Amino acid sequence: MNTRKIRLAYLSGPVDAAEVYERWRAGQHTKLFGTSYLMQFYELCSELEAEALVITTLPGKSSRQTIGRVIIENRPPPTTGGLRYHLAIIVSMFALAPSLIRFRPDAFIITAHQNYWFALLYTKMLGTEIIPSAHCVMWRPYGSTPRHVRLLLWLDGLFLRFCVRRAMAISGVVASQLKRLAKSERFDVEVITPTYSPGHFDAVAAADHVQRPFVVLFNGRVEANKGIFDLLEIAGRLHNERPGEFRFDVCGEGSQEQALITAIHERGLEASVRVLGFCDKDQLARLLGSSHVVIVPTRSDFEEGLAKTCVEAVLAGRPFVTSPVCPALLSLGDAGLGVPPNDVKGYSDALLKLAEDYALYNSKVSNCSPLQAQFYDPNRAYKAVLRRQLLASGIIDGQAQGAPVSVVS
Known part of the structure; x- marks a missing residue:
């Protein structure tokens, strides 16, 4: 038995993760009112002394860099339309496999491409705890749902039911939709509250x-x-x-x-x-x-x-x-x-x-x-909710307040 540092992977949206990291390291706030979820992720990783892999979907060029204990990869989204777009997103999710296999995260927090989460099924085989973080509704409650979206939602529902134990959601409406998709009593969702200074x-x-x-x-x-x-x-x-x-x-x-x-x-x-x-x-x-x-x-x-x-x-x-x-x-x-x-x-x-x-x-x-x-309560913030998710998953030790758990080498 020995210990190693916790490894957390994060699939983000179209954000400059390196810029966010530098602003966090310099103690700067975001340019907007609210607290950046990615900035809170960096803060939690620092508190846990965790290694991190952050994958972003910023349009432009593919890139990979390491800053401190954080590896940042940018994988631009496809520019095609129609059926090709959906297939390209699914392929891009499978294309994450080499990076994830090399990194072998203890937990994978997934935010981007939420209608295509099912394509990350293979991460379960790595022994990784998958924690979805939904920031948009899964389907539009007041608009029609096209047939192909219904198929994607059905696939996501199977993924949530059999591969995921807990998730985070930006509102009660989103949390309710996740539970409806999962159709599982063991599936738990906690609502994130955006926090402000x-x-x-x-x-x-x-x-x-x-x-x-x-x-x-x-x-x-x-x-x-x-x-x-x-x-x-x-x-x-x-x-x-x-x-x-x-x-x-x-x-x-x-x-x-x-x-x-x-x-x-x-x-x-x-x-x-x-x-x-x-x-x-x-x-x-x-x-x-x-x-x-x-x-x-x-x-x-x-x-x-x-x-x-x-x-x-x-x-x-x-x-x-x-x-x-x-x-x-x-x-x-x-x-x-x-x-x-x-x-x-x-x-x-x-x-x-x-x-x-x-x-x-x-x-x-x-x-x-x-x-x-x-909205001023730190216990409702993204960082606090994610910490509770990691505690409940056994990724971090509650008695040690975030110390690495023992793993088999």
């Missing part, structure tokens, strides 16, 4: 309902499925009904940014809609301080896992307007107004209500306060 919101000014124009803030990807063109329709309706009384600030980047700017000019809405591009947390704090409400018009064809923009609205003491497409509405609804998915008129009417009804607006602002504490 209280200081980031200290500079946000209190809401002033009287001030005009009534400012609506959108912060997210500038894409059609995030509702950006619905937002333009909403702005157009309110501009026609109440000229000069509403302004929309759009923060974020995306493939439809130039198309949005063009549409704004074509409709003569330059005075009503401002496109501000990417905004870091300091810029967002100022914009939240000058806003009245946050809007999250995600459409039903997007796999929204939580909608952290709703969380950030609550932490800033601002009401939000969204639809049930965003699972945040279920847990934070006391601070927001819900409308039917894809309903432009519903969004417009909700914004009018908040602008005209001081009592309603004030009640939503007041309801933000009791909802905030959970």
Whole structure:
């Protein structure tokens, strides 16, 4: 018997893992409000003195580098479409085998390509504990599910039932879907709570309902499925009904940014809609301080896992307007107004209500306060949840608070 360091592998999304590592090592925060899950993974690995393999799916070139005790591999996603795309993703999951066999992780935390997790079946043969971490819904509750997606979900369900004991999920909705897929009493899911630093919101000014124009803030990807063109329709309706009384600030980047700017000019809405591009947390704090409400018009064809923009609205003491497409509405609804998915008129009417009804607006602002504490609780954070998963799996020793377990050489 001897001991060796714990080895943890992590399949991430399209993120620059080396940059995140350097920011973590330098003690820097992310450019956004929330805490990076990958940064928390690095922190946990440091606390456990674990060796790590991080595999990312950032578009561009394939690469491999070692920083400290962390090996970082980037494997760009396929650029094909249709059936070829699905086959290419499945092949790419099998192509991870050589790296995983060399590394032989004690646990493999899988986040990316969640509809194709079943292709990682072979990792079970390595004696690896597989811990899925789902950050999007497995299927769209308010949209149709194509036949090929139903097949992928069925395969994922078999994988969860026979190869996985526990998982993590970004919301209760996602956790419920995972349990429905697994159909197993022994399968356990714990919900991750996105965590924030209280200081980031200290500079946000209190809401002033009287001030005009009534400012609506959108912060997210500038894409059609995030509702950006619905937002333009909403702005157009309110501009026609109440000229000069509403302004929309759009923060974020995306493939439809130039198309949005063009549409704004074509409709003569330059005075009503401002496109501000990417905004870091300091810029967002100022914009939240000058806003009245946050809007999250995600459409039903997007796999929204939580909608952290709703969380950030609550932490800033601002009401939000969204639809049930965003699972945040279920847990934070006391601070927001819900409308039917894809309903432009519903969004417009909700914004009018908040602008005209001081009592309603004030009640939503007041309801933000009791909802905030959970997002400052380190015991709910990704790192704490993952640590509990590793404890429950026997990867780390609870009595030793994370000391390596004994393994056979």
